[in-house]
Each structure stands twice: as C-alpha cells, then as structure tokens.
Amino acid sequence: MEVRSSFFPFPSVREGQREFMADVKHAVEAGGILVAHAPTGIGKTVAALVPALQYAIENEKTVFFLTSKRSQHKIAIDTLRLIKERNGLDITAVDITSKQSMCPRAVSIYREFYSLFNEFCRNEQRNKRCWYYMNHDADALARIRSEIMHVEELCEWCKTRQVCPYKAALEVGKSADVIVCDYNHLFSRDIASKMLEKIEKNLDELIVIVDEAHNLPDRIRNNLSSELRLKTISETARGIRNIDRELYNNLLQMEMILKKLVTNAAKAKRAEITVDRDFLIGELEKMLRRRIEVLSYKEFINAIRSRAEAIHASTSRSMPMSMSTGGESETRKERDILQSNLASISDFLDAWTTEEKCLRILSINDNPTLSLKLLDPSVLSEPVFRRAHASIMMSGTLYPVEMYADVLGATRVNGREIILREYKSPFPRENRLIAVTRGLTTKYTKRGEAMYRRIGEKIEAIAENVRGGMAVFFPSYALLKAILAYLSPQIRRRVMVERREMGKMERNRLYEQLRDEESGILFAVQGGSFSEGMDYESNTLKAIIVVGLPLSPPTLEVKATQGYYTGKYGADKGRLYGYLYPAITKVLQAAGRGIRSEHDRCIIVLMDYRFAQFPYKRCLPPDFDMIFTDRVEDLCRSFFNSGSETN
Numbered sequence: 001m002e003v004r005s006s007f008f009p010f011p012s013v014r015e016g017q018r019e020f021m022a023d024v025k026h027a028v029e030a031g032g033i034l035v036a037h038a039p040t041g042i043g044k045t046v047a048a049l050v051p052a053l054q055y056a057i058e059n060e061k062t063v064f065f066l067t068s069k070r071s072q073h074k075i076a077i078d079t080l081r082l083i084k085e086r087n088g089l090d091i092t093a094v095d096i097t098s099k100q101s102m103c104p105r106a107v108s109i110y111r112e113f114y115s116l117f118n119e120f121c122r123n124e125q126r127n128k129r130c131w132y133y134m135n136h137d138a139d140a141l142a143r144i145r146s147e148i149m150h151v152e153e154l155c156e157w158c159k160t161r162q163v164c165p166y167k168a169a170l171e172v173g174k175s176a177d178v179i180v181c182d183y184n185h186l187f188s189r190d191i192a193s194k195m196l197e198k199i200e201k202n203l204d205e206l207i208v209i210v211d212e213a214h215n216l217p218d219r220i221r222n223n224l225s226s227e228l229r230l231k232t233i234s235e236t237a238r239g240i241r242n243i244d245r246e247l248y249n250n251l252l253q254m255e256m257i258l259k260k261l262v263t264n265a266a267k268a269k270r271a272e273i274t275v276d277r278d279f280l281i282g283e284l285e286k287m288l289r290r291r292i293e294v295l296s297y298k299e300f301i302n303a304i305r306s307r308a309e310a311i312h313a314s315t316s317r318s319m320p321m322s323m324s325t326g327g328e329s330e331t332r333k334e335r336d337i338l339q340s341n342l343a344s345i346s347d348f349l350d351a352w353t354t355e356e357k358c359l360r361i362l363s364i365n366d367n368p369t370l371s372l373k374l375l376d377p378s379v380l381s382e383p384v385f386r387r388a389h390a391s392i393m394m395s396g397t398l399y400p401v402e403m404y405a406d407v408l409g410a411t412r413v414n415g416r417e418i419i420l421r422e423y424k425s426p427f428p429r430e431n432r433l434i435a436v437t438r439g440l441t442t443k444y445t446k447r448g449e450a451m452y453r454r455i456g457e458k459i460e461a462i463a464e465n466v467r468g469g470m471a472v473f474f475p476s477y478a479l480l481k482a483i484l485a486y487l488s489p490q491i492r493r494r495v496m497v498e499r500r501e502m503g504k505m506e507r508n509r510l511y512e513q514l515r516d517e518e519s520g521i522l523f524a525v526q527g528g529s530f531s532e533g534m535d536y537e538s539n540t541l542k543a544i545i546v547v548g549l550p551l552s553p554p555t556l557e558v559k560a561t562q563g564y565y566t567g568k569y570g571a572d573k574g575r576l577y578g579y580l581y582p583a584i585t586k587v588l589q590a591a592g593r594g595i596r597s598e599h600d601r602c603i604i605v606l607m608d609y610r611f612a613q614f615p616y617k618r619c620l621p622p623d624f625d626m627i628f629t630d631r632v633e634d635l636c637r638s639f640f641n642s643g644s645e646t647n
C-alpha cells in the first residue's frame with residue numbers, strides 16, 4: 001500500500017514526517033509495534049493518522065487514537081476533519097472523553113470520584129430514572145455519524161436532543177473508522193472491557209495510536225495507585241458520628257490499626273515502612289466480624305459507598321445549591337467533605353485488594369499516609385499491545401525509546417515486529433543552544449547558602465542578557481524558594497512564581513501573564529504543570545534554565561522500582577529505569593518548552609555540572625550538543641546578537 005498523497009491533507013510533507021509515515025504504514029501492514037520519539041514540529045498527528053486510517057478503511061479495522069490531553073483531542077479531530085474535507089471521504093470519527101465528564105447530570109463530586117459517579121449512573125439506568133439514557137434519537141445519532149465533532153460539540157448537541165452523550169458516542173463508535181479517546185478507554189481494565197463490549201469490537205480489530213506516550217507509564221501507575229491519610233479517617237469518623245454509629249465505630253477501629261503501625265515505625269526510627277496486603281485486609285476482617293451485623297471486606301466497601309451516595313441524595317433533596325442560605329451552605333460544605341472522604345476511603349480499600357505487584361507503604365510524616373503504588377505499568381499495556389492489530393506509541397519526548405518499549409512491555413510481546421525509532425527535529429539546529437554551567441550544582445553534599453547565592457547570581461547574569469521571556473525550573477519548591485531569596489530586587493520584580501497549591505485557573509493566569517509580558521521570568525518546578533503539561537505558544541520562552549538534577553531521594557519506592565527492574569532487565573537497566581531516567585525525563589520535558597516552531601530560538605542552560613559527567617551525560621539524547629562553560633551569560637549575549645535579524 002502506498003501512502004497516497006490524496007489522503008495527506010497538506011501540500012507538502014515535512015522533513016522527518018515522510019520517514020515517520022513510512023514507519024507507521026509498515027507497522028500497520030506488518031501488525032507490528034512502533035515506538036517513536038518524534039520531536040515537536042514533525043507533524044506526528046497527521047503522519048500517524050493518514051496511513052493508519054487508510055489501512056483501517058481498506059481492512060475493516062478501527063483506529064483508536066488515545067491521548068491524555070484535551071488539546072490533543074482537538075488537534076486529532078481538526079486533522080480528521082481536514083483529511084475528510086480535502087479528500088471528500090465518507091469517514092466517521094467520534095471524540096470521547098470520560099463518561100463523567102460527558103454526562104450532563106454529573107455534579108462536581110462525581111467528576112472527582114469515578115466510583116461514586118459509576119454507582120449513581122448505574123442506579124439511574126437500572127431504575128429507569130435517566131431520561132437521557134432512555135431516549136433513543138436516530139436523528140441525533142445520524143448527525144454525530146456524518147459530522148466530525150469535538151467532544152464539547154457532541155455533548156452540547158446531545159444535551160439539546162436530550163440523549164446521553166456517552167451512550168450516543170459509543171453507539172456511533174460501533175461503525176466509526178476512528179475513535180479519539182482517553183488512555184483509560186484501553187488501559188484501565190474495567191473501562192476498557194465495557195468500552196469494547198459497547199462498541200462491539202475485539203482488540204485485534206484495533207490500530208492503537210498512543211499520543212504523548214511518555215505519559216502512559218505514569219498514567220497506568222497512578223490509575224492503580226492510591227493513598228489514604230490517617231487524618232481523612234479521623235475526620236470522617238467525627239463527621240459520621242451522628243449519622244451512622246456502626247460506621248463511626250468501624251472507622252475508629254481503622255484509625256487504631258493505623259496508629260499502631262505508626263507507633264511501630266516510630267519505635268523502629270523509620271520514616272516509612274512496608275505494609276503487607278493481607279495484614280490490613282486481615283485486621284479489617286477481624287474488626288468486621290465483631291460487628292452486630294457481620295460484613296465481608298467487600299460489603300464494608302459497598303456500605304461506605306452507599307453511605308456516601310445517601311449523604312449526597314439527602315443533601316441535594318434538602319438543600320438545592322441555588323436555594324441554600326449562609327448556615328445551610330456551611331452544612332452543605334461539611335456534607336460534601338464527608339461524602340468525598342467516604343469516597344476516598346472506599347476507593348482506597350478497593351484498590352488495596354489488587355493482586356498486581358504493588359508497593360504498600362506507610363509513611364510517617366506530619367500526616368501519616370498509607371499508600372499503594374503499582375510498580376509495573378506493563379501489566380496493563382503489554383496485553384493491549386499483544387492483542388491489538390498494530391500499535392503506535394509516539395511522543396516528542398519518548399527518549400530513550402528502548403526504555404519506554406521495555407517499561408510498557410512492548411519488547412516482551414513475542415511474534416510481533418518491534419520498531420524503535422528516534423527521528424531528528426525538523427527545526428534548524430542553530431536555533432537551539434545548550435550550555436552546561438561549570439561549578440554549580442544542587443548535589444546534596446554541596447548545598448548551602450554559598451551555592452544558592454552563586455546559582456542566584458548566575459540566573460541574574462543570564463536574565464540580564466536574554467531578550468524575552470524566560471523560565472527557570474527547580475528540582476523542588478524548597479530549592480526554588482531558597483534560591484529566589486538571593487536575587488536582586490530589580491530581577492525579582494520580573495519573577496512570577498509557581499506555587500504548589502495553585503489551581504488550574506491560577507496557573508493559566510500566570511501563564512498568560514508570562515506570555516504577555518516582554519521579559520517575565522517564570523520560577524517553577526521540574527515535573528510540575530509548567531514544565532510538562534502546559535502548551536507554550538511559540539516564541540514565549542527565549543531561555544530555559546534547568547537548575548540541578550531532580551533525582552529522587554532513596555525512598556522505599558525508588559529502591560523498590562530499581563530492584564524490580566534490576567530483577568527484570570539487569571542491574572544497569574534497573575538503575576537507569578528506576579532512578580536516572582525518571583529524573584532525565586523531567587529535565588527533557590522542561591528543556592523542550594522553548595522551541596515550538598521553526599521560527600523559535602532558545603537557549604537552554606543546564607545549571608549543574610553533573611550533566612556533563614558520567615552517567616548523566618550518556619542519558620541525554622545524542623543531539624544534545626552541550627557547551628561546558630562558566631561564562632554562559634556571554635554565550636547568551638552572542639546567541640541573541642547573532643539571531644537579532646530573525647527575532
């Protein structure tokens with residue numbers, strides 16, 4: 001099969017894009033797995049969709065385009081519209097996000113807790129109380145089938161027609177050529193099996209495209225991980241005391257079980273201890289056997305969920321939001337917190353029962369926390385790659401591809417061709433300058449006032465020579481604060497600081513301020529929203545400083561992950577996958593915020609001499625041409641002078 005130019009909606013194919021398209025075409029034809037590091041600018045969405053869609057149409061397959069971001073949903077849908085219009089194709093594509101985010105009846109607590117929402121939705125369907133669900137509207141479906149809509153448009157349309165948007169989208173999904181959806185639709189067992197059943201497809205009928213695939217390992221880990229604070233149990237017990245005496249007593253006993261563990265850890269002078277899965281289940285079962293009405297562990301979880309649901313129902317009936325007075329809204333707030341705490345406890349207890357290889361830890365801090373962390377994301381991804389017709393994993397920062405292929409289990413799938421590719425950036429190389437500063441580091445043994453002062457002075461020297469916006473990314477909020485204190489008042493006036501507790505709206509406002517000011521300096525953390533999730537407009541950042549290496553302290557989790565991969569792939573890969581690459585990935589994400597188009601010019605300063613040393617240097621991509629210098633401000637000056645005509 002040739003990649004027909006008629007399917008490609010643009011006049012010309014970019015550098016790197018042709019190669020990527022040819023690899024996608026080969027992977028879908030061979031039923032293989034392509035793992036692709038495709039830097040920003042290659043135009044990977046269209047390059048993946050064109051050959052996959054063409055093969056799907058000719059071979060009765062469905063393309064599953066999975067992405068974790070709303071902005072990527074939009075890009076995929078816009079691209080599909082273009083392919084359809086330019087070629088006069090009769091294709092069906094449907095855009096789906098989570099059920100609770102599409103539901104016209106979901107209140108905020110349901111958007112936060114899938115388990116509660118699911119319970120509500122199931123009851124409404126079972127008891128025939130959801131009019132949207134019961135309403136069948138062939139005309140509404142016909143429009144979704146014939147037009148390619150963004151999910152917001154689809155939901156709006158369904159709302160006006162009084163039909164359930166999620167149900168309608170899945171109905172159209174049965175005959176769709178492309179389904180744009182979230183990772184969870186294939187990489188969460190419960191949701192995936194329901195989704196596939198509803199659209200009447202088997203995995204071998206799907207061509208899976210995972211966009212921004214560097215996010216997939218953590219998304220799977222987070223989905224199967226959970227945590228519960230001791231404070232949440234205590235607060236919930238207090239809140240439920242006058243509502244449900246039996247549950248109150250049970251929560252007090254749960255609190256005692258945890259407190260005993262905290263005392264044991266404190267006696268052993270340990271900041272964290274591992275907790276056995278069966279120990280906690282056994283202790284809780286013992287407690288449940290002492291109840292007036294004996295319950296199993298599962299029944300206990302259901303009882304907590306039902307109580308949360310009952311609180312929601314009674315609050316909505318007695319105090320509709322629009323009508324509540326001052327005192328009532330206070331009570332309503334307390335009820336909302338209680339309901340949300342009950343949902344957290346039941347979700348945690350449910351997650352705790354998993355048989356997957358997890359690390360279970362009790363950490364002793366100001367607020368002791370019991371947590372459950374999935375070690376190996378491939379338990380969910382490997383079966384998908386094994387059974388799907390073909391799979392494409394792509395991202396602008398899927399480096400090194402071999403690690404992602406290993407971590408997601410692609411390299412353990414037998415009988416499939418695995419194609420690992422790293423494409424070159426199509427942007428002019430001279431538009432990016434990478435420097436490593438001599439003499440500066442955030443290495444633990446070298447930290448202190450003298451080092452913070454020198455780092456602050458260097459940031460200032462760079463800021464004086466950069467023409468335009470700048471971002472400085474730190475390994476932690478504590479270091480950010482410590483170094484900020486050493487900046488002069490005139491530079492500090494230009495600084496905008498990310499705070500840990502910022503909500504989405506506040507972050508967006510901060511971003512807009514940075515974008516609109518001529519020479520703003522953003523101080524943010526590596527691994528945070530500003531260094532990973534945020535889409536910067538072209539030309540926003542002229543310089544990026546990555547201060548230090550965000551290596552994790554040797555916690556039980558880091559040691560367990562390293563040990564796990566050592567057992568699976570040997571000591572070298574164990575250290576790389578469990579310790580070094582997670583830090584390097586954060587650095588690459590932060591460093592990649594500057595160049596978003598071929599017209600952008602950006603200087604990247606890696607402010608820690610360890611970047612130029614073994615083993616960190618070998619973890620960086622081969623096209624990271626670094627200059628090791630102690631006069632980075634001079635480099636900045638000449639970089640911006642030499643590019644003045646293009647600025």
Ligand code: SF4
Pocket residue numbers: 099103104105106120121122124125130132133163164165166167
């Ligand atoms: S059936 Fe649809 S509209 Fe009704 S509650 Fe469930 S998701 Fe919402």
